[in-house]
Amino acid sequence: NAGVMQNPRHLVRRRGQEARLRCSPMKGHSHVYWYRQLPEEGLKFMVYLQKENIIDESGMPKERFSAEFPKEGPSILRIQQVVRGDSAAYFCASSQTGGANSPLHFGNGTRLTVT
Amino acid sequence: QKEVEQNSGPLSVPEGAIASLNCTYSDRGSQSFFWYRQYSGKSPELIMFIYSNGDKEDGRFTAQLNKASQYVSLLIRDSQPSDSATYLCAVSGGRNNNDMRFGAGTRLTVKP
Numbered sequence: 001n002a003g004v005m006q007n008p009r010h011l012v013r014r015r016g017q018e019a020r021l022r023c024s025p026m027k028g029h030s031h032v033y034w035y036r037q038l039p040e041e042g043l044k045f046m047v048y049l050q051k052e053n054i055i056d057e058s059g060m061p062k063e064r065f066s067a068e069f070p071k072e073g074p075s076i077l078r079i080q081q082v083v084r085g086d087s088a089a090y091f092c093a094s095s096q097t098g099g100a101n102s103p104l105h106f107g108n109g110t111r112l113t114v115t
Numbered sequence: 116q117k118e119v120e121q122n123s124g125p126l127s128v129p130e131g132a133i134a135s136l137n138c139t140y141s142d143r144g145s146q147s148f149f150w151y152r153q154y155s156g157k158s159p160e161l162i163m164f165i166y167s168n169g170d171k172e173d174g175r176f177t178a179q180l181n182k183a184s185q186y187v188s189l190l191i192r193d194s195q196p197s198d199s200a201t202y203l204c205a206v207s208g209g210r211n212n213n214d215m216r217f218g219a220g221t222r223l224t225v226k227p
Contacts, residue, residue: 033214042119042203042219043159056214091158100146100208101166104215106158 002027004107005074006092012113013082021077021110025094032075033093033104034067043091049075050098082114118142119206121218129226134191136221138204141185146208148180148187153201153220162202163189194225 005024013019025032030051035043045059049069060067064082069075079086089111093104120139128134136150147166151159165171165178165187177190187206191198201220 035217040219042121043205043217045214045216048214059214101164103149103161103164104205106151106160108158 004029004092004094004105006090006107006110008110009108010111010113012115014115015083016081019079019082019086019112019114021079021090021092021112022074023077023092023094023107024074025092026096026105029094029096029105031095031098031102032069033095034075034077035091035093037089037091037109046077048098055098079112082112084114087112087114117218118216119204119218121202121204121221123219124222125224126221127224127226128194130194130196132194132225134194134198134223134225136189136191136202136204136223138187138189138218139185140187140204140206140216142206142209143182143185144209145185145206147206148178149205149207149215150176150178150189151203151205151217153203155201159203191223194223196225196227199223199225 032049034046047067048056064080066078089109091109093106095102149164150162153159163178165180171178175192179188203220204218205215207215
């Protein structure tokens with residue numbers, strides 16, 4: 001499967017625990033984007049990364065959230081000390097070239113539930 | 116003002132009719148415009164993209180862009196029940212050159 005791979009598909013965490021969401025971009029894609037989607041709402045941009053670099057994290061909450069895209073391995077979105085308000089679907093997308101004209105290809109998402 | 120605005124719907128059309136989905140955006144410098152379809156519980160999938168003013172047709176789908184009015188639309192001809200989904204308008208370029216901004220989506224229901 002050459003598509004964007006996200007895991008896990010579903011993640012349940014208790015308040016205060018850490019959540020780690022993984023994303024492997026499509027083969028040949030080096031640009032990764034993370035979005036959050038609440039029920040009945042659109043996709044909210046969080047962060048844009050290239051290999052080993054954060055390009056734009058303007059949509060990322062200042063505390064508890066971090067993202068990385070190491071030279072080897074998947075991109076990781078980490079949420080520390082989760083709260084109920086973090087419950088959402090988190091989608092990763094990748095593109096081949098980045099930039100305004102580059103369509104995004106989405107993974108199946110990780111549905112995070114905080115109890 | 117939201118950066119990308121869509122009528123949330125639901126929009127209901129009979130099978131075989133034309134469904135018209137509309138979107139406006141606030142950043143006049145935006146360069147690229149995309150329509151994604153999202154079935155309930157699934158990930159968004161790209162339907163069409165358009166960069167220039169005018170119409171762009173692909174099968175039953177036509178995207179229309181008017182940069183002067185900051186308006187983009189999607190027409191679905193001969194609507195089918197399988198077209199029932201939420202349609203997301205997305206805009207990139209402009210101030211937020213690095214990322215794509217999405218509207219909240221319009222829910223379309225095609226009734227047999």
